[in-house]
Amino acid sequence: MYQIIRQILKTGIKTETPPQPDHALRVDGQQLQEKILRHIGRALAIRHVDAGSCNGCELEIHALNNAYYNIEGLGIKFVASPRHADMLLVTGPVSRHMETALKRTYDAMPEPRLVVAVGDCGCTGGIFSSANSPGGENYASCGKISNVIPVDVAIPGCPPTPVALLQGILAAVSVSTKSENT
């Protein structure tokens, strides 16, 4: 026990200042329900679904929980059940074998619900989609996440860094400056 405490004290506090939300990541046409977002504030519960990624985006989502980014310190928590979640964080492309599971997870969430698409593949189908198939579909893949469920915020990157993920997640839950003025 003594060794553990000594190591904790030696390590100190690593947590850094979080980035500001990046409203540019919002998807046009998916208007967030501003009033409801005011209620959620930043006490956010996220359910992650890997709908067919290469597992690269997952590595950066894991990193959000490390002491540097300390996402729980911001009041944001990953939860085990979609029933407890305000936000679905989805990596992709959506394989056709995951299409039903993703839709069911989304349907199991209480409203209002937010969806954040993570990574180049989640946003466009990425490298797994052929140029001849603009929506990114093929025999095994539904392509981008918005082909399967509505998306509020899309965070590109291969994989997006933890800072980019935070910017996107925060953008989804913070009322945009523009609407605050109206």
Next chain:
Amino acid sequence: MKLEEFTSRFNKLPGAMPIWHGIVDVAQFRSLCEQVKHDGGKLVALWGSDESASGAGYALHVALVTAAGMLCLTLPVSAERPAYPDISDLFPGAGRMQRAVVDLLGLHATGADDQRKWLRHGSWPGNAHPLRKNFDGNSVSKTETDAYPFITVSGDGVHEIPVGPVHAGTIEPGHFRFSIIGDRVLRLEERLGYKHKGIEKRFESMTLEQGAKLAGRISGDSTVAYAWAYAQAVESVTATAPPPRALALRAVLLELERIHNHLGDLGYLGNDVALSFGFSQFWILKEDVLRLNGELFGHRYLMDRVVPGGVACDLDHRDIERMLQLFDHLEQEIRILKDIYDEHAGAQDRFLTTGRVTPDLAAQLGLTGLPGRASGQAWDMRAQFPCTPYDQLEVRMATHRNGDVAARVIVRFEEVMESLRLIRLILAELPAGALRATVTAAPEHALGIGWVEGWRGEILVALHTGKNNGIHRLHPHDPSWQNWPVLEHAIIGNIVPDFPLINKSFNLSYCGVDL
């Protein structure tokens, strides 16, 4: 044919690794597999290809490894009777690979026990085979009901827990069906294939140059290992020799990948036994490595830094100093944390004897890579078939015989320390010179194989070239193919709450096998 004759009767493939390739008939195919098994060798990969364009029906390929190196056998298979002899009685890990070949190519293993589908769920009909050349990869079929017959256990008090495909944490999707009495697991059956997104078909529409990026995204946590294996395969078919500096830097990247993955796992293994201190500490160290990667190489996970012909990155004196500085810190911290893990009664109580795979069982089932080494299976290509620069480093293989979670933890600790040592040695004598050799166009109908010891185990990339520097067929192979079935055995007799711990101690890839 005697096994010893193989290396003299068939050609060695050009390139870095000791790999021989030969075309065999049905009797030789089966006999060579039997001899490899008898001599203590193992199966690395099994895949099929459509050769109808050259009027040859199909072909079935296996990559076997013996003390001499790799033997790659190609068995021609006729279009009229698309079947070949089952080898899952010799190599149990072949079972799922053979089932995947049925789903994707329609070649059947005659005499195999398990004839159920594997990668196919309901997205394409059973009479369609995506890897046949007459199948349009961009076609979309109507989704069918996925009626998969799980094996059920019956008896008083037995019940089932279905888990997944969506799991409770940030994990890849897959389905686990536990049959249990009380808390004790009688049987686990895995169902994978949820992430199948048609990677192998996608490769066939790419040139060798384009394929490099996709190869680095088969399993994002092993991007360096896959990219290197892909580069080796391309370099083999194009007779390219990467410059010494590039080879040295590739090894630095591969060991950094091993370090950051092992550090992450050591943290999660602490977390899974309620030692969240371990998670906090190891994930600080992991983040330090990722930031160093980003700073020195321009990508936190080192994607697209290994390219056919060489590398797309470099290190100068200051970079090296920066890396060595972090390594001193890492080594000091890891030693402290190892002492804490070793002395922590609660953690050791959960680690010891949990999820045990004995060396005998591991040998019988073909457990490979890191979990294999924790169960007495002494295979590490960096030590046995060392390519440059490993041939000058005398890699110390980490092996243990207990085969439990504790052994897999110890192997990770030892391998992290060894990787630090190897990188220091490489950086001390980093050759000067070019970073990338010119890669010429590849001939058609050539076979190139890349074979790299990634952090999970051996990664294989088999490349069959097509017209105009294109890809006729590409099979990437993850060691998780062999190890997933063994996980089903590791959990037997353990309690359900220990499954996440046992699963994490193996840390197998879903996307690497779903393809």
